[in-house]
Amino acid sequence: MKKILSVICALSCLSTPVWAATTSTVNANSSLSTQAGYSFGYLLGKSNAEALQGLDLNAFIEGLRTASNNQNPALSEQEMANALALYKKQAEAKDLIAHQQQAEINAKAGAAFLTNNARQSGVVTTASGLQYQVLKAGEGKSPNKNSTVEINYEGRLIDGTVFDSSIAREQPVDFRVSEVVSGLSEGLLTMKEGGKTRFFIPSKLGYGEIGAGDAIGPNSTLIFDVELIKVK
Known part of the structure; x- marks a missing residue:
């Protein structure tokens, strides 16, 4: 058991997609040993699916069998270490x-969105490129950059995906x-207590x-609806 889990841990840093479909001969009439073996393998695969994708699963099973039978491996420890290191580099290169x-796609989509949004009624664009629209004017005091504030907010992407919401x-x-991202920090300085603004x-x-x-991709344009409850 410990040897199998060690292999899984060693592979947990790897990821490259593609599963091959297989037809199972295991069923409820199989022996207990077969059912237990299948179940254990399934649970290991499910909990480490990302790490195992793209690997030669037949070779993976052969490695498990060799180690569990305390047999000598087909590769030396150095060869295995080299293979894992190279595989990791290739996976990281593909991820990069x-x-x-995705960063390029998001940047273009964000630029197009902001260009169009700047033309909308009530939208103000600052020198930094921040845009905001006052939904409800506040009447209390405004914060400064060192203030602690109490707010309600919802953050979403330009496609409407909500990634965080204290309102919900x-x-x-x-x-x-x-302490927040510079766009939101700048935006909060335009608000007064009791106000609501969309940034x-x-x-x-x-x-x-x-x-x-996973929620906010590279070069993502963000939309925040913010209610400034209190400047503390």
Whole structure:
């Protein structure tokens, strides 16, 4: 068991897609040993699907069988280490190319969106490229860059995908104005307590070419609806 899990851990940093469909001969009438073996393999594959995609699964199973039988491997430890290192580099290169291609797509889509949005009624464009639209004027005090504010917000992509929402959670958040992305930080300075504003944030004022996790891709233009509840 420990040897199998060690192999899985070693492969967990690898990813390159493509599964080949297979026809199983295992069924409810198979022996307990067969059913248990299949179940264990299935669970390992399901929990490590991304790491296993693109690998030669027959060779993977052969490696498992060789190790579990305490037999000598077909490759030396150095050869295996070299193969894994090279495979990882190839996977990372493919991921980088895909990342760059997506960044270019997002940048073009964002630029087109902002150009059109700038023409919309009530939209203000600042010198930095930030755009905003006041939905409700506030009457309280405004924050400065060192202020801590309490807000309700919803963040989404230009295709409407919501990536975060304190409104949906029904739980306002507190944070320092200077601690958020520069576009939102700049935008908050235009608000007063009780106000609601929609901000359109170019990627250079958001998460840039890196993006943020799986939810926000590289060069993504962001839209934030913000209600400034209180300046603390």
